[in-house]
Amino acid sequence: PDAVGHQRGGKSQEIAGSMKRVDRNFGKLIDALKELGIYENSVVILTADHGMTHIEEGKRLGDAITNVLTIPELKMQYLSSGMVPDLDTDLLWFHMVTGAAIVYRNPISSEQEDVLIQRLTSIEGVHSVWGRERIAGQGMHPAVADLWVNLADGYGLASVEMGGHASIFQQSVPLIIKGPGIKSGLVIEEDSGIRTVDIVPTVLHMMGFDIPETVDGRVLMEIFE
Structure with a gap:
């Protein structure tokens, strides 16, 4: 379901078919436990690592984030997997699984950071921007980013995906536990x-x-x- 959700979106017929296959195979597992006579003493846990939101055309914010981070006094660079930053780059941003990470390679002033936060939060589709203290408070390693951008539900970063989970709204997942x-x-x-x-x-x-x-x-x- 994960790959299908990214490629086709969370509201597609393909994701519905994929979830039906998961349900069918999970049912086979339960039936097997019952046939073996161990179902009542078995612990069964059903959960997920994240949710998935359907991203509509015009709601991908990668270019918008690049644009607002482009300011004269700071050299900014977007990095994807396998890329190496230029030596004179001040500011990097990355498309992470659950949001956008912004890293300072060189120290910036509090005034410059305030400008970055203001510009980022002005983007339609950006839910919130966290600083280092809030990042650490969410259980993330403090070195992961200097700023973290959460998107509103229904928005994404990648230009090719129809489904994504780049916001705090996809962190809530079902958790079903059965056992003695x-x-x-x-x-x-x-x-x-x-x-x-x-x-x-x-x-x-x-x-x-x-x-x-x-x-x-x-x-x-x-x-x-």
Whole structure:
């Protein structure tokens, strides 16, 4: 579904067909567990790494970001995979999986940064621009970028994709857990604070293993009977 979603969009017939195949194959897995007599004692988890939004024509912002970052006193360069920046470049921007990353190769003044943020947020389709403190607060490595650009839902960066996930709106994904000792029919709201990194410590807890301090996330105690 991921490749089809990027190529054909999240509302296409192709993505619908792809999801039906996933559903059919998942059903085969459940049937196999039942036939083996181990379904009741099995832990089954269904989730995703990200969502997908349908990008309509005219809502791809790569060129717009390049344009607003082009200011006389700073040399800007867009880099894609395999490219090497020029030695005298002050400012780089990258098309990342979940947004646009802007990196300062040379120090810039707070006034220059304010101008960049103002120009970026003026683009129709840009939801928000995060600085280093907010980037770190979201659990991202502080060295990933100096500025991070989140797009509004329905917007993308790449010129060829019809589906994308370059915004915070595609971070919410379904999480369905079935297993012994788990409450039946429990529904937890989207704003509950549950994260995908909570899956590993929760599974370790269910299997009776100690949870290493290096493991991120928490045990989802609220899902147990």
